[in-house]
Amino acid sequence: MRKSGVAEKYFRVVQDMYDRSRTVMRCAVGQTEEFKVEMGLHQGSALSPFLFAMVMDQLSEEVRQESPWTMMFADDIVICSESREQVEENLERWRFALERRGMKVSGSKTEYMCVNEREGSGTVRLQGEEVKKVQEFKYLGSTVQSNGECGKEVKKRVQAGWNGWRKVTGVLCDRKISARIKGKVYRTVVRPAMLYGLETVSLRKRQESELEVAELKMLRFSLGVTRLDRIRNEYIRGTAHVGRLGDKVREARLRWFGNVQRRE
Template identity: 75%
Template sequence: MKNGKAVGPDDMPVEVWRCLEEKAVDFLTRLFNRILESERMPDEWRSSVLVPIFKNKGDVQSCSNYRGIKLMSHTMKVWERVVEARLRREVQISEQQFGFMPRKSITDAIFALRVLVEKNREGQKELHCVFVDLEKADDRVPKQELWYCMRKSGVAEKYDRVVQDMYEDSETVVRCAVGVTNGFKVKVGLHQGSALSPFLFAMVMDRLTDEVRQEAPWTMMFADDIVICGESREQVEENLERWRFALERRGMKISRDKTEYMCVNEREAGGKLKMQGVEVVKMDDFKYLGSTIQSNGQCKKEVRKRVQAGWSGWRRMSGMMCDRRIAARVKGKVYKTALRPAMMFGLE
């Protein structure tokens, strides 16, 4: 876990455990063994502070444009890391899931989709892509569905009960600029900001879509970012309906407004794709995982955006980068950590 993270209700930073070194390891080992044996964590860990973070898009006064992050006990997060390591050994996640998986990255998903678009463009074949957006994905996961997916994944009953205990009697308060609300119980959704939630969400998505997924790259998921591809509009429309039914019968919901459709080498202009009678918005390009995918197979917009990001970063850092009093070694680190990633993102 990284240093400098906001503390939870216990006001205990993660740096405390780092400073204690071997003593921390001994204490936490005894504590975690006791929790695993009793299958119950300390009640103090059940409290959290929810902080709304603006998504930097849309109306600042609209609650839907905010993402809630839970500030939880860092000691609990260490415990979650231990449980996650055990679950990863027991649960097999499909190849279509690129998010939070070992030896996979965001670049792999971008590259796979870009190659698929380019190959169909070269072969003069139609390619239809639907970029599915889930409404409040983490917040909508019903707890009963989480337990169902854990059992379906073959998780040992002991770890099933341990995870259930993490969500039992969980309570939070909302902290914003005007103050703090009264505490209230959380009865649905995964813990935002939890160390274990990303893996649990990947497992839930994997189990709920077992019967509707196609092989990659025709279906790819990066957590809740889903792209469904096909060689015809009818095929994609049928697959989208199957996904909608599989997810919405289990408590999830596909956004009708934010789900978008893109076609490569369209032969019949003006073709529409619908979901439950509602037309899906059609785009000539789509920002997939931060990288712009164009329907014509080109990369001009993405390259232009990377150049702009590079210059924007340079303008912010130019005062420091041109200062002769600052060592070249320090400037090199700034370039490698701040400037180069902005210019090269998704271009591998």
């Protein structure tokens, strides 16, 4: 905390919170006797994520590179390189830097993925052990594919939207509730689940259409309208006061681009 420039008075407050702290463990048969907490952070504390991020920032200072070559969220780290040799070199640097400070890189949880692979077959090793190669991985809720496509992520966004829709069917399918209120609930609960992370995804027209079709199905169910009623999509959206999902994605993309530009 001192290295990060935190005021001494705040450092002492945090130190007092952890100094000589004791806790108990609760289990099915009751709880244990009190014991000392000599390392780690208070679970559930609002301050703990901030302290952990500060610790990781200091521990990784000498090996961390600028985004996008290194991305960190708590202890989830993504290392990007242009070759397998560079990946192995960076992995070893991270392992050495963390282990000499009491932390450990988990070999079983470490995976690597090649994007637009041109080098042919090959392996990545960490301390002599082969690292598992995958065709996709999930990071911060988003699925990244080795071929650069986003089809699986779109399908997961559609599924997340339906999951959110089912949670509020008691409101969305209630005929006593106005279409305006239903639209507001939909925009608040369902649509954010469908849009999560899409501002960084390069959607094709087919994938955007897939999202639009799913959304219109939800809106039609909510308003008690079927295709046999031959009501145009624009009227459905206007009744629920819900704009086109594609426009919302482009709006989020421009907002994200603006944030990136301001950071630079």
